[in-house]
Amino acid sequence: MRPVWIAGAVVVALAGAGLGYQTLVSREARSQTPAPPQGGPPAVPVVVAAVERQSMPVQLNAVGTVQTISSVAIKSRVDGAIDKVLVKDGQEVKAGDTLFLIDPRLAQAQLDQAVAQLARDQAQLANANRDVERYKPLAEKEFVSRQQLDTSSATAESAAATVKADQAAIENTQVNLSYFTIKAPIDGRIGYVSQKIGNDVKAQDVPFATINQIRPIYVNFPVPQDDLPAIRRAMAAGAVEIDALPQGDNGQPAQGRLTFFENSIDSTTGTIVVRATFDNDDERLWPGQFVTVTVKLAEEADALTVPSAAVQVGQQGDYVYVVTADNRAEYRPVTVNRTIAGISVVEKGIAAGEHVVIDGQLRVVNGARVTVRTDAAPKPDKAS
Numbered sequence: 001m002r003p004v005w006i007a008g009a010v011v012v013a014l015a016g017a018g019l020g021y022q023t024l025v026s027r028e029a030r031s032q033t034p035a036p037p038q039g040g041p042p043a044v045p046v047v048v049a050a051v052e053r054q055s056m057p058v059q060l061n062a063v064g065t066v067q068t069i070s071s072v073a074i075k076s077r078v079d080g081a082i083d084k085v086l087v088k089d090g091q092e093v094k095a096g097d098t099l100f101l102i103d104p105r106l107a108q109a110q111l112d113q114a115v116a117q118l119a120r121d122q123a124q125l126a127n128a129n130r131d132v133e134r135y136k137p138l139a140e141k142e143f144v145s146r147q148q149l150d151t152s153s154a155t156a157e158s159a160a161a162t163v164k165a166d167q168a169a170i171e172n173t174q175v176n177l178s179y180f181t182i183k184a185p186i187d188g189r190i191g192y193v194s195q196k197i198g199n200d201v202k203a204q205d206v207p208f209a210t211i212n213q214i215r216p217i218y219v220n221f222p223v224p225q226d227d228l229p230a231i232r233r234a235m236a237a238g239a240v241e242i243d244a245l246p247q248g249d250n251g252q253p254a255q256g257r258l259t260f261f262e263n264s265i266d267s268t269t270g271t272i273v274v275r276a277t278f279d280n281d282d283e284r285l286w287p288g289q290f291v292t293v294t295v296k297l298a299e300e301a302d303a304l305t306v307p308s309a310a311v312q313v314g315q316q317g318d319y320v321y322v323v324t325a326d327n328r329a330e331y332r333p334v335t336v337n338r339t340i341a342g343i344s345v346v347e348k349g350i351a352a353g354e355h356v357v358i359d360g361q362l363r364v365v366n367g368a369r370v371t372v373r374t375d376a377a378p379k380p381d382k383a384s
Contacts, residue, residue: 076201
């Protein structure tokens, strides 16, 4: 009986020790677990930026195409064989430079023949004039008939007309001979030269090469018809600056001036073609190239601006989160006029001096508590 009692006491003692250990562990675990937050979910860390007023340009952005002011296809005006090629593929040429020579021997022979014909007819004219001078005093004394004097006068006049025809024939032959020397009609850069020495060519047949004027050069681009009044006002006020940056070029944009807009609007697209002229001294703009065009029409001196990262797009339009004085996020619909160099110009919805969220919006809802992070991202550069 005694051993049974002792065994029961041992079991009770072990059970009590286990219960005490479990209670001690549970208490220690509870002491290391942080207390749940009071008053709702924790504040959302965000980065904010101030709403500012600053000078901002009013500008248009478009994609344009570079076009030559002048492009000339070089062709022969006469039949013949190419005697010399004095230009290379891609060479820059000046107006008046000799490009090709066509064998001129036949034309030169025709010119020599016309010159000889003129000399012969001039001699006949001189002889006819002398006959007239001889017959005049004789006719006055009636030693010869009046008819003989009239005949000699007519012969002299006919000889004079023949001389004039010979002179015209010489001029015509000289012009024709000049066609055997092909010169550049404009300044520019020549393309591929398709005709070589010895090739037989025909008048007005295939072109030998094409010259494109590179300096200066045009850039044409379409703009919406709604922007036409602003463009006209800007051009009436003075020279309108325009920048063009070729695709793939990371340098500074080429600078030109707005010079022309089309005389009608394309009713199918609602756009109008505008043209700018660039000096293109460095030849960065090339015919047929696509460029990004920026037209500065005016300068708005007191524009209300925020970093473009603050503007979000929702189902109801653009909006921002404004941080209130009690560190709450307030949903604000806004109207954005334009965005330039990472800065958005806002027409309404916010006021200068307020602060808007520019990073962390994904976790923010209207009325949520926020805390401003000290590692704020740098502000975008202000537009010039």
